[in-house]
Amino acid sequence: MGRVHLVSVRIITADIKRLVQFFEDATGITAKWATDDFAELSSESFTLAIGSTRTLAFFGEGVAEPATNKSMIIEFLVENVDDNYEIIKGLTSEIVQKPTTMPWGNRSLLFRDPDGNLINFFTPVSEVAKKKFA
Incomplete structure (x- = not known):
């Protein structure tokens, strides 16, 4: 292949x-x-x-259904997740997790878009995470 x-x-x-x-x-x-x-x-x-x-x-009937995702997180690497939080909280009331530093070294903000899809904005903060995304 x-x-x-x-x-x-x-x-x-x-x-x-x-x-x-x-x-x-x-x-x-x-x-x-x-x-x-x-x-x-x-x-x-x-x-x-x-x-x-x-x-x-x-594609055919029943292939996909809007606003039913419960198994995927769409992730965006952002420059400063805390700055993005100020924007996001004005766009949605569905904040799942305020900016939090995760054990793997990313500072993450989890929220839902208007269809309920789970979105993660994150910024690497540990040295290991920064190297991974450099």
């Missing part, structure tokens, strides 16, 4: 405009809209794709 590259993570939502606006506000990245039903927020290291439920028609 040849090389495999993770290109993006896609969230399916029933309210694409709301969810795209949330992630634009949370990350400071402006989405690029391909159609009214599909947008991408891209940086040099990742692409978060957001598709409306109407995009599922191409």
